[in-house]
Amino acid sequence: MEPRNTTSIELYIDSLGPIRNSQIVLKPFLVFSGESGTGKSYTALLVHYLYKVICYDGILEFFNHLKVSYDELLKQEPSQGAETKEKLLYQFTLSQFEEWCNASALNYLKEMLGNYSLEGKISIKFQGIPSSYTFRYKRETVEMNGEKIYSDVITLNETSSLRLPFRSSEWGKLPFTALFGTYLKTSLHIPQESTFILPPSRGGLVSLSDTGRNAFMTAPGGMYKEFISDFSDLKAAQPKNVDAEKRYSQLSQSLIKGKINIKDNDLYYEQAFGEIPITAGAASVKELAPFVLMLQKGLIGDYSVMFEEPETNLHPELQIRVADTLVYLLQQGCRFQITTHSDYFLRRINDLIRLDILKNKLTTEAYQELCYAHHYLPELTLDKRLIGAYYFKRTSETEVHIIHQEAGNGIPFDTFQSVLHNQLKDSSYIYDKMCESDETVD
Numbered sequence: 001m002e003p004r005n006t007t008s009i010e011l012y013i014d015s016l017g018p019i020r021n022s023q024i025v026l027k028p029f030l031v032f033s034g035e036s037g038t039g040k041s042y043t044a045l046l047v048h049y050l051y052k053v054i055c056y057d058g059i060l061e062f063f064n065h066l067k068v069s070y071d072e073l074l075k076q077e078p079s080q081g082a083e084t085k086e087k088l089l090y091q092f093t094l095s096q097f098e099e100w101c102n103a104s105a106l107n108y109l110k111e112m113l114g115n116y117s118l119e120g121k122i123s124i125k126f127q128g129i130p131s132s133y134t135f136r137y138k139r140e141t142v143e144m145n146g147e148k149i150y151s152d153v154i155t156l157n158e159t160s161s162l163r164l165p166f167r168s169s170e171w172g173k174l175p176f177t178a179l180f181g182t183y184l185k186t187s188l189h190i191p192q193e194s195t196f197i198l199p200p201s202r203g204g205l206v207s208l209s210d211t212g213r214n215a216f217m218t219a220p221g222g223m224y225k226e227f228i229s230d231f232s233d234l235k236a237a238q239p240k241n242v243d244a245e246k247r248y249s250q251l252s253q254s255l256i257k258g259k260i261n262i263k264d265n266d267l268y269y270e271q272a273f274g275e276i277p278i279t280a281g282a283a284s285v286k287e288l289a290p291f292v293l294m295l296q297k298g299l300i301g302d303y304s305v306m307f308e309e310p311e312t313n314l315h316p317e318l319q320i321r322v323a324d325t326l327v328y329l330l331q332q333g334c335r336f337q338i339t340t341h342s343d344y345f346l347r348r349i350n351d352l353i354r355l356d357i358l359k360n361k362l363t364t365e366a367y368q369e370l371c372y373a374h375h376y377l378p379e380l381t382l383d384k385r386l387i388g389a390y391y392f393k394r395t396s397e398t399e400v401h402i403i404h405q406e407a408g409n410g411i412p413f414d415t416f417q418s419v420l421h422n423q424l425k426d427s428s429y430i431y432d433k434m435c436e437s438d439e440t441v442d
Helices: 040-055 058-066 070-075 094-113 174-188 210-218 223-236 242-256 283-296 316-331 343-361 364-373 414-441
Strands: 008-016 019-025 029-034 087-093 120-127 132-144 147-156 160-165 194-198 259-263 266-271 274-277 303-308 335-340 387-394 400-405
Touching (some): 019 387, 029 343, 040 058, 040 303, 040 335, 058 094, 194 283, 242 259, 259 283, 316 343
Parallel strands (some): 019 400, 029 387, 194 303, 303 335
Antiparallel strands (some): 008 019, 259 266
């Protein structure tokens, strides 16, 4: 459940590719829908980068940008005097951090898309957190067993502190990144430790040989290079929590009716009747393999996941199971950014939103009867407060506007419905004509 708080991250897009004058507010579950070529992936990548900054090594890059070093600043401190008195060590403002995020996010997008001439104007705002940040230093003395132990104590905004061995050296930017990074994650209620990107058409990359993977890793930057790197780290990662590994492995089993094994860095698909190389597996298994591995290892909660078109190469029934799995994971505190063209996927998400509403309106007995009668799990519902739904609407041949969709009664997907209505209307007309023709022949 998303905590009730006044902090948020807002992304304003003045111009980016075809997108104009639009706004995104980050939520644990972001769903981007709309026609192809309207900028959904651009926007998902920007959000993905913001999570990289907060969860990953972006904070270090920010302090590299500031060219600040704890060791150098400490050398300026007098060696004698009132050691216990706090002293100003370093200050910066939220505006500086936001300006850096704006520039670095756009540069990241250029690299991921391989389009270094891409122009854009974006503005990232961190709402509800302090406008300035002050690091202070003091020397602390503690007596233990008759011996005085000295420490360096660094404090951020008088709320969080870090204790280091007295006058130790070569800390670089670590004290600043550790304190500010933890402060951001805590203030914004983001527990994830890293990010994972699942780009479109990832299935073909899953079964690459070591030679093929190395070719990607030596090529210029791009989202597929990041995916190969993420996937390589995932394959090497060890499960951290036995309970999570067991619980989430059951979910992965339900998705692919088997499991993914790793042997000599190659993937194999194991089912009840035997094991085959992933190259011989179905397209759906290849597409889901990275997601399944996260589940099998119990590591899904460590990542904020950008999941492009989770419905790709999946039977409608499997699309529904993926939607159910994502909602269950959201209940456990996971975060996803989804792009989709699937009405099956969105219909299921809407069902689970509406079930959450009904759960609070009906009696427990009536609600459970409804669920059992229509084959829903009573506990599997989606709180609308977790969702940020956005429709990318083409307003002209060259411009797109991102429309926020209220998910109170489910995510609207008018474009899917209009296509379906027109198709059914045309199909019915053709069928009627065929029947008329048959009658004429008779």
